[in-house]
Amino acid sequence: MAPSDWARHPTLKTPRLLLRPWRADDLPAFAAINADPAVMEHFPSPLDRSASDALADRIQAHFDRHGFGLWAVERPGQDDFIGFVGLAMPRFTAHFTPCFEVGWRLARAHWGRGYATEGARAALDFGFGPAGLEEIVSFTVPANRRSIAVMERLGMKRDPADDFDHPAIPDGHPLRYHWLYRLRASGA
Structure with missing residues (x-):
């Protein structure tokens, strides 16, 4: 990870989680998560170590550019790094971007415990609060029932007219078609 002024980046706390700046020692665990075929089932492919480290660098650059991003998640006193949760600006162009x-x-060992929902609620609170965002979206393929359930628990709504073909995924690929969910600061 390239040097960064992490002191200016916020840390978020929930009852069970700490959403914090990334550290270099997170990278091996992050690479293991990104290499897990179950975790990456709804992405075009798992990531090797080089691609995982490059993703971590892009996450850090996002923090440097926007002041927030995809926070490293830990369970204080239990697990130093279990993955990420947060806010990011997609790098592709679609009808709903920017x-x-x-x-x-x-990490798969931490699925089914409500951590994604808990962390995402904290990220949404930050996004609609200090970051001053009016709308936050989320998207995935229709088969990703776990993530869709999280989006729905967060109060996000889908309009089928918003669904889209992900421009970074080739035509004909089974993961190209995505459902888009939205949530406005007003809750509407």
Whole structure:
């Protein structure tokens, strides 16, 4: 990870989680998460170590540019790094961009415990609060029932007219078609 002024980046706390700046010692665990075929089932492919480290660098650059991003998630006193949760600006162009997306990626051992929802709520509170965002989106493929359930628990709404073909995924690929969910600061 390239040097960064992490002191200016916020840390978020929830009852069970700490959403914090990234550290270099997070990278091996992050690479293991990104290499897990179950975690990456709804992405075009798992990531090797080089691609995982490059993603971590892009996450850090996002923090430097916007002051917030995809926070490293830890369970204080239990697990130093279990994945990420936070807000990111998609790098592709679509009918709903530019925008900020709430997203998460957790190690499989931490699925089914409500951590994605808990962390995403904290990220949304930050996005609609200090960051001053009016709308936050999230998107995934229709088969990703776990993430869709998180989006719905967060109060996000889908309009089928918003669904889209992800421009970074080739035509004909089974993961190209995505559902888009939205949440406005007003809750409407």
